[in-house]
Amino acid sequence: GNRLLGGEGERSGEAILQELIHNYAMQQVNALSNDSGRSIGGSNLRTEVAPIMMICFFVCLGSRDTKGMLKWLRGNRLAPYSIPQYKSHHVQDLKKMVREKFLIDLSNEKEKQIRLMIERLENALTGF
Numbered sequence: 001g002n003r004l005l006g007g008e009g010e011r012s013g014e015a016i017l018q019e020l021i022h023n024y025a026m027q028q029v030n031a032l033s034n035d036s037g038r039s040i041g042g043s044n045l046r047t048e049v050a051p052i053m054m055i056c057f058f059v060c061l062g063s064r065d066t067k068g069m070l071k072w073l074r075g076n077r078l079a080p081y082s083i084p085q086y087k088s089h090h091v092q093d094l095k096k097m098v099r100e101k102f103l104i105d106l107s108n109e110k111e112k113q114i115r116l117m118i119e120r121l122e123n124a125l126t127g128f
Helices: 013-020 042-061 066-075 090-099 108-125
Strands: none
16 A cells, blocks of 8 residues: 555555545446536546546455455455456556556556556466
8 A cells, every 4th residue: 555655654554545545426428429518538537437446446455465355355245256257357447547548647646556556456366
């Protein structure tokens, strides 16, 4: 968590979670007709993809052992990970966010956070 936030010093687990985990309401945006009356780029699009980041933060920060966290989620009948043959696309989604960083107006700090999550998730998923 401290690596994701960068900067100096150590933060408590609670401080890390308060800074990273947010409640995001998914906005319904019709990207084809754009009849929502707002731009679908920049901060509006970033709001749309924020729930992807939240679940990735949860998986990466839920335990020091990310692979263990994924195993726990797989065993939890309330999580989609427990569904046989369920395949999450978290890493692919995060990589797409980095590729499209200019479209979603991603800051250098957020890009660094996403790259750290990709690394951690890829390491955990190796042989999973």
